[in-house]
Amino acid sequence: MVERLAAPLDLTYMALADPTRRAILQRLRTAEARVTEIAAPLPMSLAAVSKHIAVLERAGLLRREIRGREHYLSANPQPLTEAERWISEYTGFWERRADALADHLEQQIEERPTP
């Protein structure tokens, strides 16, 4: 991984490219949680969960708040907006192309001389 050159979009997609990280994001949808609470249901060590959390934090998808001795994590969906936009613009192109083809065919039918 070329850390220095990673664009925000790279970090977002990289963060999403793992089922554990997607599960952590889903876990934090409804409420904040402590690292130990997030780790409890996951079939891996606390150290492994911490690494996944670090990937999500680097992508800006998690916020960490320290209160006393506890670290509370909450989700920040903001970086997902650009990630969604890239895909929708890309797939939208196909839809527009399909629409344009339909228009073209319709026009051809209309322009056909009546017998």
Add this chain to the structure above:
Amino acid sequence: MVERLAAPLDLTYMALADPTRRAILQRLRTAEARVTEIAAPLPMSLAAVSKHIAVLERAGLLRREIRGREHYLSANPQPLTEAERWISEYTGFWERRADALADHLEQQIEERPTP
């Protein structure tokens, strides 16, 4: 990377998590191209480009057609649908929560006893 356990969604996001791979997908939006044509404008070796193409193919985002000695690649946007859905369902939750909060506040204002 845990190759054997990689879900389709993992492969899609992993494929998108690199600017060269996103550039290749954009390049193939309008028309198919040969590997050498795809590699020509990119500032890296043909071998490096081939590796990126392999990642995109593994994610099902490219189709390869062999005619004579030439390999032609074209884009397949289909796997992007699920990748877009995951994000939009996730971000949509926040929008719905904001709407629910607005409704709740509105109801509170309506239920306030008139002086």
